[in-house]
Amino acid sequence: MSYTPPTKNQSPIWAAYNSTAQGVTRIANQILEVDQFINCSADSGASGGVAFPNHACYVHGEVRTTGVSSYTDTYTTHLTTDSQAGGRGYQGSCNVAGTINLDDGNYIISSAGDVYLKTYAFGSGSGEASDAQETRLFGLILNQ
Amino acid sequence: MTYQLSLPGSPVEAKGTTAIELTLSSAQTISVNDVIAFDTLRATGPYELSLNTSTGEITLSGSKTYWVQASIDVNRSSTTSSFRFAWIDQAGTEISAANGGFDATWEYHAVATTTNAPNPTSVANYISSNPVQSIRLKTMAVQPASTANTQMSVIIFEVTP
Numbered sequence: 001m002s003y004t005p006p007t008k009n010q011s012p013i014w015a016a017y018n019s020t021a022q023g024v025t026r027i028a029n030q031i032l033e034v035d036q037f038i039n040c041s042a043d044s045g046a047s048g049g050v051a052f053p054n055h056a057c058y059v060h061g062e063v064r065t066t067g068v069s070s071y072t073d074t075y076t077t078h079l080t081t082d083s084q085a086g087g088r089g090y091q092g093s094c095n096v097a098g099t100i101n102l103d104d105g106n107y108i109i110s111s112a113g114d115v116y117l118k119t120y121a122f123g124s125g126s127g128e129a130s131d132a133q134e135t136r137l138f139g140l141i142l143n144q
Numbered sequence: 145m146t147y148q149l150s151l152p153g154s155p156v157e158a159k160g161t162t163a164i165e166l167t168l169s170s171a172q173t174i175s176v177n178d179v180i181a182f183d184t185l186r187a188t189g190p191y192e193l194s195l196n197t198s199t200g201e202i203t204l205s206g207s208k209t210y211w212v213q214a215s216i217d218v219n220r221s222s223t224t225s226s227f228r229f230a231w232i233d234q235a236g237t238e239i240s241a242a243n244g245g246f247d248a249t250w251e252y253h254a255v256a257t258t259t260n261a262p263n264p265t266s267v268a269n270y271i272s273s274n275p276v277q278s279i280r281l282k283t284m285a286v287q288p289a290s291t292a293n294t295q296m297s298v299i300i301f302e303v304t305p
Contacts, residue, residue, distance in 0.1 A: 011273040012161075012303050013211045017241055038244055039273055060213075064249075066262050104266050133262060136246055138269060140161075140211055140301055 011039035012141040016050045021066075022132045030119045032063055032077065032135045040139070043114035050115050052081065056142045061089070061106035061117045064134040076120040079106045079137075082113025088120060115139075160304035162189045166202070167297045174218075175288040180229075180281040182298060191302050201234075202300075204275040209303040214268040214281050216248045217295040225287030226251045229268050233276040238284070244272040247284065273305060 016034035033048025043049035061079050078088035089106035106117060117135060166182035174180070181200035192205035204210055218227050230247040231239045239245025248268035270279055281298070 011209050011305055013209045013271050013273065013301065015244060015246075015269070015271045017246070019241055036242065038242075038271060060267075062246075062265055062267065064262050064265050104263055134265070136265075136269070138211060138271060140303075142161075 014038060014040035014050070014139045014141075016040055016137045018048075018132075018135045022135070028119055032117045032119065032132045034117070034135055034137055043116070045114075048116065050137055050139070052110060052112065052114055055111075057110045057115075057139050058142065059108045059110055059115055059137060059139045061108075061138075062104045062136040063106075063117065063132050064104065066131050066133055077106055077117055078120045079108040079110075079115060079117055081108070081110045081115045110139075162187055162191045162302045164188075164191055164193065164300040164302060165297060166195060166200075166300070168292065168294045171294055172292040174283050174286055174290050174292050176283055176286060178283045179232075180214075180283070180292055180296065182281075193300065193302055199280070201278050201280050202298075203278040205302070206275065207304075208275070209273040209305045210271065210275050211301040211303075212270040212279065212298060213300075214248065214298045215296065216250070216266065216268065217293040217297075218250075218286065219291040219293060220287050221289045221291075222287040224252050224254075225290070226285060227283070227287075227290070228285040229281055230284050231268060231270040231279045232282045234278045236282075238282070239270060239276065239279070243276075245270050 015038040017036050018034045022033060031048040034050065037050070041051045043051050059079055063077055076088055089104065108115070115137070117137060164185060164187045167184045168180070168182060169184050172181060179200050181198065182195065183197040185195050192208055194203045212231065214229065216229055220227065228247055228249045231245045233239055246265070246269040248265050250264040251262055268281060
């Protein structure tokens with residue numbers, strides 16, 4: 001009898017995060033790297049994502065950023081996996097008084113492949129020195 | 145002797161999951177160090193956690209895995225004040241990120257402040273497959289006499305691993 005134990009996610013609920021500033025630049029599709037893993041592990045390429053088993057999973061990502069010039073100095077992030085693009089979450093890099101509270105949430109239903117939180121697009125401000133102070137990913141693996 | 149082995153991969157699935165919602169039946173006046181006293185619970189099925197409706201303390205089951213998400217809704221008593229909420233354990237200690245605790249923070253920025261002005265984190269999370277005995281949502285920073293609105297809520301996924 002053979003038995004293949006799970007080797008990636010050890011729990012139906014997992015989290016990954018990075019509490020260190022990452023030096024984000026104005027490059028679209030840049031991975032906002034996570035480097036700490038709770039009940040999960042790094043993606044196979046160790047490129048800042050989370051390894052996934054082939055299970056349906058709900059993922060919520062958050063990022064906390066800083067800006068350098070004005071409230072227009074924003075960027076959008078999105079969650080993505082190896083096999084499918086994900087839902088986007090609008091992300092502000094600056095939260096000036098009098099402006100709206102910007103949603104920091106990114107949401108995706110993943111079915112397979114590693115998952116990453118990436119930059120998607122930038123606002124008109126000088127975002128070169130914008131940064132991601134903290135990146136968080138949470139997941140719930142669902143019944144199949 | 146009888147063995148029951150799971151199929152490959154299946155041990156990580158959420159075999160039994162109950163979603164639980166905690167809310168406030170009335171607005172709560174808050175200052176720094178106050179705990180949000182959630183007093184109303186709804187659930188999609190059977191669950192093992194318990195809620196102290198006087199204190200808002202959530203006692204967790206050691207045999208379950210949890211994802212707890214608190215959505216923040218506050219009226220600040222001063223328009224220039226900031227706020228922060230975080231999960232604390234039964235000893236009153238803030239649960240660190242390494243132990244699955246993540247705060248919700250909103251920082252006031254003056255109009256002239258355009259650098260190093262972080263966006264808010266909207267949700268205070270706690271995740272654990274080896275949960276602490278109990279958790280409470282603590283006001284870590286806020287202007288005195290602010291208000292936690294009834295729209296403030298907690299969603300908990302209680303999972304049988």
